[in-house]
Amino acid sequence: MSEQTHRERIATDHPATERVNQPGREEAVLRADAHPVEHEQPEDWGWHGETGKWGRIGAVIAILFTLSFLVGNHEGNIENYWIIGIVAGMVLIMLLDWRRRRNAWRSK
Incomplete structure (x- = not known):
């Protein structure tokens, strides 16, 4: 399955999702009620x-x-x-x- 076909299938199967580009990570599918992963600082841990x-x-x-x-x-x-x-x-x-x-x- 090509990349474009895969994207179209995701868009039609899951209308409550959006595609997100995250720096230093792969492109991700994001649910409507979630937020993208941000870079975590060592101080957070x-x-x-x-x-x-x-x-x-x-x-x-x-x-x-x-x-x-x-x-x-x-x-x-x-x-x-x-x-x-x-x-x-x-x-x-x-x-x-x-x-x-x-x-x-x-x-x-």
């Missing part, structure tokens, strides 16, 4: 930005907790290498965040 000081404290706690896995009854060192690599990645992320906040126009 309660997310306003960074986790702040408590997020950084939580990251330090997570690093210390992960380092505690080095103490154990395992015999091989492969586990230790993975743990140290994961902790190094976490520390790198924290250092990059520290540098970004320090050089930001408005640090949080």
Whole structure:
């Protein structure tokens, strides 16, 4: 079925609908009693930005907790290498965040 035929069928089958072009979305069929979907801001869902000081404290706690896995009854060192690599990645992320906040126009 072609696009034009499809549009005509929708228009005749559902007279209480209209076609709506939404930015960044496909064309939609809208019922008469509804309104088109608008762009939702992150603030609408309660997310306003960074986790702040408590997020950084939580990251330090997570690093210390992960380092505690080095103490154990395992015999091989492969586990230790993975743990140290994961902790190094976490520390790198924290250092990059520290540098970004320090050089930001408005640090949080």
